[in-house]
Amino acid sequence: MDKLLYGVAYYDEYMPYDRLAEDIRMMKEAGINTVRIAESTWSTHEPQNGVFDFSSVDRVLDAMHEAGIRVIVGTPTYAVPAWMVKEDPAVLAETAAGGPGRYGARQIMDITNKTYLFYAERIIRRLIGRVKDHPAVIGYQTDNETKHYDTAGPNVQLRFVKYMRENTAAWTSLTGGSDWTTGATASTAGRTSLR
Numbered sequence: 001m002d003k004l005l006y007g008v009a010y011y012d013e014y015m016p017y018d019r020l021a022e023d024i025r026m027m028k029e030a031g032i033n034t035v036r037i038a039e040s041t042w043s044t045h046e047p048q049n050g051v052f053d054f055s056s057v058d059r060v061l062d063a064m065h066e067a068g069i070r071v072i073v074g075t076p077t078y079a080v081p082a083w084m085v086k087e088d089p090a091v092l093a094e095t096a097a098g099g100p101g102r103y104g105a106r107q108i109m110d111i112t113n114k115t116y117l118f119y120a121e122r123i124i125r126r127l128i129g130r131v132k133d134h135p136a137v138i139g140y141q142t143d144n145e146t147k148h149y150d151t152a153g154p155n156v157q158l159r160f161v162k163y164m165r166e167n168t169a170a171w172t173s174l175t176g177g178s179d180w181t182t183g184a185t186a187s188t189a190g191r192t193s194l195r
Contacts, residue, residue, distance in 0.1 A: 005070070007034030012060045013041045020060065024067045035064060038127065039074025039144040040106065043081035046123055054130050065136035073131050074141040077120040079106040088115040094153030101150065112155045 008027070012020060027035070038045070038057050046052050057073070064071050085091055085103050092100035093110045101108035109116050124142075131137050164171065 003033065005034040006031055007036065007070075007072070008032055009039075010035040010037050010060070011040065012037065013044045013056050020063050024063060024069065027069060028067060032069065034070045034072065034138070035060075036072040036074055036141060037061075039076055039141060040079050042076035042079050042123060043083075045076055045127065046081060047083075049083050049087065049119075052123075052126050054127065057127070057131060061131060061134045061136045065134070069136070070138045071134075071136040072139045072141055073127065073137055074144055075120075075124045075127065077124065077142075078109075078144050078146075080109045080116065080119075084115065084119055088113070091116045093151040095150045096152040107145065108150075110151045110153055110155065112151065112159055 010023070010027075012023075015023065037060050044056060045054055061071055080091055082103065089100065091109050091113050092103060093108055094100055111117075128140060
């Protein structure tokens with residue numbers, strides 16, 4: 001890179017169609033030279049299972065390139081489409097409060113759910129395959145606000161226990177072999193040994 005990147009997240013898919021040119025003009029006036037796009041509307045890019053439409057991404061990439069603005073392409077995996085939830089309701093995260101999350105908000109999926117993982121990989125591969133050679137693209141952002149998404153279901157718990165069992169030696173080395181706690185519980189009675 002020959003200059004400092006100064007950028008914004010740009011959500012063209014939320015704006016009126018004819019707004020792109022005006023937004024780019026304002027970005028140029030503000031000194032913006034980089035935008036991040038495409039990471040929050042999976043349902044726009046795949047409105048039905050297996051039906052892909054990246055026309056909004058193509059349009060923004062072409063316009064940004066013409067304006068000399070670089071683009072970081074995000075992956076739209078933190079807002080699952082309705083068709084996926086209908087296919088597999090277990091895609092919604094089971095929270096610590098009990099029950100699944102409610103569809104409609106972002107970040108309500110179980111990131112360990114096999115259906116989610118399959119479709120997330122598929123949309124990422126399709127999107128990146130589509131944009132990888134575009135001259136405006138300078139990089140990629142995997143997911144957005146990556147975290148656990150309040151997932152507390154049995155699959156997450158089983159994976160955590162499995163991980164801890166497989167990494168007991170590293171854990172023992174880290175803790176000096178002593179039991180360790182966050183202090184979040186008043187008693188260790190009834191706990192499951194990870195050894």
